[in-house]
Amino acid sequence: MKDDIVSYEALVxxxxxxxxxxxRLDYCTLDSFTPEVTELLTKVMAxxxxxxxxxxxxxxxxxxxxxxxxxxxxxxxxxxVQRSL
Amino acid sequence: MSTRNKTxxxxxxxxxxxxxxxxxxxxxxxxxxxxxxxxxxxxALEDYNTPDFVLNVYRKQARAFDKFRKVDDKLxxxxxxxVYILFTVSETLGDGISPVRTQLFYxxxxxxxxxxxxxSAAKALFTAxxxxxxxxxxxxxxIVHSHNSQLRS
Numbered sequence: 001m002k003d004d005i006v007s008y009e010a011l012v013x014x015x016x017x018x019x020x021x022x023x024r025l026d027y028c029t030l031d032s033f034t035p036e037v038t039e040l041l042t043k044v045m046a047x048x049x050x051x052x053x054x055x056x057x058x059x060x061x062x063x064x065x066x067x068x069x070x071x072x073x074x075x076x077x078x079x080x081v082q083r084s085l
Numbered sequence: 086m087s088t089r090n091k092t093x094x095x096x097x098x099x100x101x102x103x104x105x106x107x108x109x110x111x112x113x114x115x116x117x118x119x120x121x122x123x124x125x126x127x128x129a130l131e132d133y134n135t136p137d138f139v140l141n142v143y144r145k146q147a148r149a150f151d152k153f154r155k156v157d158d159k160l161x162x163x164x165x166x167x168v169y170i171l172f173t174v175s176e177t178l179g180d181g182i183s184p185v186r187t188q189l190f191y192x193x194x195x196x197x198x199x200x201x202x203x204x205s206a207a208k209a210l211f212t213a214x215x216x217x218x219x220x221x222x223x224x225x226x227x228i229v230h231s232h233n234s235q236l237r238s
Binding site for chain 2: 041
């Protein structure tokens with residue numbers, strides 16, 4: 001039961017972080033749509049898929065703290081991408 | 086830039102998009118052991134065409150979990166805008182939101198034949214979100230099996 005609660009909190013945290021990143025990205029994409037932006041957006045979507053994979057694997061294996069470190073690193077990368085948009 | 090150059094550039098962008106996302110999907114399969122194309126969640130999203138359709142599938146999943154544990158609204162509060170933004174980004178990229186197979190006809194000078202994009206990136210992401218919800222909310226396989234049957238019905 002305790003593990004389930006930790007998993008649920010971790011899940012909420014993952015979606016909260018993804019949401020905050022995407023919310024900022026949304027403003028960027030509305031104005032500037034160039035081939036370079038297309039490629040960056042593609043990489044962002046691929047990176048989000050990677051974050052979802054890490055989270056799924058970590059929660060399945062109950063390695064939540066490891067997951068958070070990996071997710072934090074991935075989101076740092078996303079922030080760098082966002083700044084270059 | 087000439088019209089022909091623009092067209093070629095667009096085609097190359099689509100080719101890059103497909104290659105990048107296919108690599109990510111393969112990495113996902115290796116990492117999680119789940120195939121995004123054949124997962125029951127992909128079937129549940131077969132006819133999706135709006136963010137609300139996707140969110141309803143997630144709500145159905147959360148409600149099924151609610152039978153076992155009380156879930157608050159925090160999860161859907163973060164998921165709802167996320168799904169909407171992913172839809173917008175996906176449309177911006179020209180990713181096939183349409184539930185039918187998207188035929189992308191390439192310039193004959195770029196590729197020698199029409200290219201079929203069988204699985205949209207947005208659908209892959211929405212399926213991956215559903216898989217993550219599944220493993221988090223239904224950690225016990227018997228519940229997952231029962232839940233997957235409900236999603237398919």
